[in-house]
Amino acid sequence: MEENKIDVSVVVPLLNEEESLPELVEWINKVFVAENINGDLYLIDDGSTDNSWNIIVELKKKFEWIHGIQFQRNYGKSAALQVGFQAAEGEVVITMDADLQDSPDEIPELRRMILEENYDIVSGWKEKRYDPLSKTIPTKIYNAATTALSGIKLHDMNCGLKAYRKNVVKAIEVYGEMHRYIPVIAKWNGFAKIGEKPVQHRARKYGTTKFGLERFINGFLDLMSITFVSRFKKAPMHFFGLLGTLSFMSGTLAALWLLCEKVYLSINRLPIKREVVEQPLFYLALTAVIIGCQMFMTGFIAEMVSLNQPNRNDYGIKGRI
Known part of the structure; x- marks a missing residue:
């Protein structure tokens, strides 16, 4: 020793x-x-x-x-x-x-x-x-x-x-x-x-x-x-990106559903009870798309921050013996 x-x-x-x-x-x-x-x-x-x-x-x-x-x-x-x-x-x-x-x-x-x-x-x-x-x-x-x-x-x-x-x-x-x-x-x-x-x-x-x-x-x-x-x-995008993608895709699919429904009714000359923008689902879909974009950008920013992390452990020391 x-x-x-x-x-x-x-x-x-x-x-x-x-x-x-x-x-x-x-x-x-x-x-x-x-x-x-x-x-x-x-x-x-x-x-x-x-x-x-x-x-x-x-x-x-x-x-x-x-x-x-x-x-x-x-x-x-x-x-x-x-x-x-x-x-x-x-x-x-x-x-x-x-x-x-x-x-x-x-x-x-x-x-x-x-x-x-x-x-x-x-x-x-x-x-x-x-x-x-x-x-x-x-x-x-x-x-x-x-x-x-x-x-x-x-x-x-x-x-x-x-x-x-x-x-x-x-x-x-x-x-x-x-x-x-x-x-x-x-x-x-x-x-x-x-x-x-x-x-x-x-x-x-x-x-x-x-x-x-x-x-x-x-x-x-x-x-x-x-x-x-x-x-x-080490990879915050794996978390925020996943949530953002799920939110964005669900909102996009809901919006496409509403649009397809309107096209179907128009082609078949069926009565359209409400316009797309008048349906609550449209606003839910829009919100989901916006949240998805925000989550994705949060993940991107977090990735950038993780590359330049400040030192968390700088403490003011008054004395040392």
Whole structure:
């Protein structure tokens, strides 16, 4: 093994966790020492308004293997994970929350499953949870919906305690609030060996949960978004073009039907009850043709935009140690 090569990088996004940080870092250090792991820790301060950053600076003085990144403002957990993934150099990258509900004692086994059982991702499964119903019920719904759409069978898709092979985190892009669906993103990027490990879940010791009701709605929107983007990001015309073609053809066929009907009645000298433009079907057909053209043009524009995508993951960083 190369000298100073990092075995495990632990990435911890945090927001106002000043009370739990010292205990968390000491616990991780204890695991590193006991298991002889050459590891490092990335603490990503997502715009905390308490004393979290100052505590990270003090902890860095004691533990050289700590890296701290401070955002200018709160960007969200996905942004923190993305920046942590970009910085991490460990052969195995492990994510966990900063609130002490995830146990660092799980690190050695998660590492072993990645290196020895050759998983691309190992997701934690909190068999016994200490979260309120407002958090556990949406999680169950998300898990069921995600399994149905992605085919990935995990009991706890949104568990913050996960392990990744290094090439996985370097290949995927996490933005918005897509952190809930990292296994889905990874699978659609070709990393299909995804495992699961029952992990200890602890009751929150300090502070309050950052879970809000808005995440219930955002979760479904994110699932729809990642499903669409993953399948049609490279070829949006396949989606918009198909819908546009179907709409255009149905409108055209309806208009032709009306015209053929009028011609037939005229040839056979039968009474024409209403002119073509007086029939509701004519306006429905016209609308379908217009929508079809718009959908097709949307697909064309999306194709052009996809060739010149701006960098989604530029975040204002206030400090770095």
